[in-house]
Amino acid sequence: MPHLIDEAETLLHERGFKVTPQRTLLLQVLASQTAYLDADEIFRLAHSQDASISLATVYRTLKLFAELDIIEHRYVEPDHRREVFRLSAGPEQHYLTCIRCGSRTLIHADLLNRMVSELVRRKGVSVTSACACFTGYCPTCTEELRQRGEL
């Protein structure tokens, strides 16, 4: 999505930040993926294009992008070891991680959104971001375990 890259660069410029080759590269890397990537994955993808980029720059740039709402940053793994990032485009994605096979099942946004709406209505709060990570068994493993009577 070159469109998102342009928008982001314009935003950087407007806010007085410089549009450096590193920032452009990181935007390209982010735009090339739809999944959430962790800092190291982003670093490696960027590094394969420009071996001089440093991990520190990746972290600093991701932090800046997050502050400017250019990217979302969340935790999706059950152990929450590392943060993951994705260009802000479309609804946030939430997953159930299978503790048997490790697969991730995408949870449709409307389920969470409905919950958030009700939360807002009932409690009078406002929600700017939601991090929901579910752990359990994916459909396949659930089915298998059920047939074996282990669930």
Add this chain to the structure above:
Amino acid sequence: MPHLIDEAETLLHERGFKVTPQRTLLLQVLASQTAYLDADEIFRLAHSQDASISLATVYRTLKLFAELDIIEHRYVEPDHRREVFRLSAGPEQHYLTCIRCGSRTLIHADLLNRMVSELVRRKGVSVTSACACFTGYCPTCTEELRQRGEL
């Protein structure tokens, strides 16, 4: 809840683990709180009772307790910096953390449970644990910001 402590100690014994003074102390500390505590808070509470206990033991014991389902371990802070722990008793608690005043608003379990039920029904998955951390504004801050037209 001395009852829970006894149960936990029996479980340790049954599974071939030793019931040490440190483990008993940590059970007491956990039983004395209803909120989620991080490892350091637990260490400090334990340390005030027995200055010889080490942080390493706290971490090792918490890990063991979690494996035995004696405690829940989750992340509740928006930055997910540290894990928090609580005796397994009653439904998991989820919070919205206010980015203005830092307060935590408890989210009733039924809201999340309903979402999980629908998730299970729609996707055919099974859910063993859910980590939901919401970030936004608490009821008070939401109200204030609304009156100022800033929301």
Add this chain to the structure above:
DNA sequence: ATTACTGCAAAGGCTTTGCATTGTA
């Protein structure tokens, strides 16, 4: 010409681990 940005390396914060010692069963 400014002043922000970068790379490097070191440090920070939380958690885990190796090892010799202690103590439960």
Add this chain to the structure above:
DNA sequence: TACAATGCAAAGCCTTTGCAGTAAT
């Protein structure tokens, strides 16, 4: 008496930061 559990200190992992040099505007 065995062998698990502990305390200590060091290491691990992810992330942040100080600093001197570099480059965008």
